[in-house]
Amino acid sequence: MIRIVQSFYVKSAANPADYPASAYPEFAFCGRSNVGKSTLINLLTNHHQLAKTSSHPGKTRLLNFFLIRYKDDDQGTEGRLQFTDLPGYGFAEASLVEQEKWRRMISHYFEQREQLRGIIVLVDIRHPADEKDILMLELLRLRGIDHCVVATKADKIGTTKRAKTLLLLAKGLGLKEEPIFPVSALNNTGLDALFGWLSQRLS
Ligand SMILES: Nc1nc2c(ncn2[C@@H]2O[C@H](COP(=O)(O)OP(=O)(O)OP(=O)(O)O)[C@@H](O)[C@H]2O)c(=O)[nH]1
């Protein structure tokens, strides 16, 4: 399994022409605004100020690219990959013009980012399956883009209820083959399964 040894912010961009030119394998994080995308990137990289987090939804309005150096101790290898923090969807104040801008930004990214290896779709463990997340998952299946789901803020649900909540959420989201991993940034739990998923897509 990989572990991250170093991470850097590279740049923010809206248009494909401005994406970083590097060809390292890339994974992107998407989900509703405020679900915890930036927090998860910081947690995975163990770099608490890498991606800017906020309690105000809609903080990230561009694609933010991060370069990551990792080691795989089992395989004795090391390498580089990239994480992309995608702008969140579904915040209340977004105008129609902004929503259309978002839609174009995301579809260009999915169409044109050749080194894209997978998408991590984040959902809040406390909320029932959301229409916008269901649409995103359908889009990924349609485009044949590999993906998994991370249920964030797992600390907000008691441990006895967690398994049942996840099962209901998976059903509501219409998950088929896709795994769903509960993660808590507060307690630093659930990362191993996600690191395992990433590792499988790098070898
Ligand atoms: N309790 C708890 N809070 C969390 C967890 N993950 C994120 N949060 C909080 O949720 C809020 C939003 O987190 P962000 O990481 O900024 O969310 P985001 O998805 O990047 O939001 P946008 O950039 O607006 O799309 C912050 O106040 C975080 O501290 C978690 O696992 N547990």
Ligand SMILES: [Mg+2]
């Ligand atoms: Mg963010």
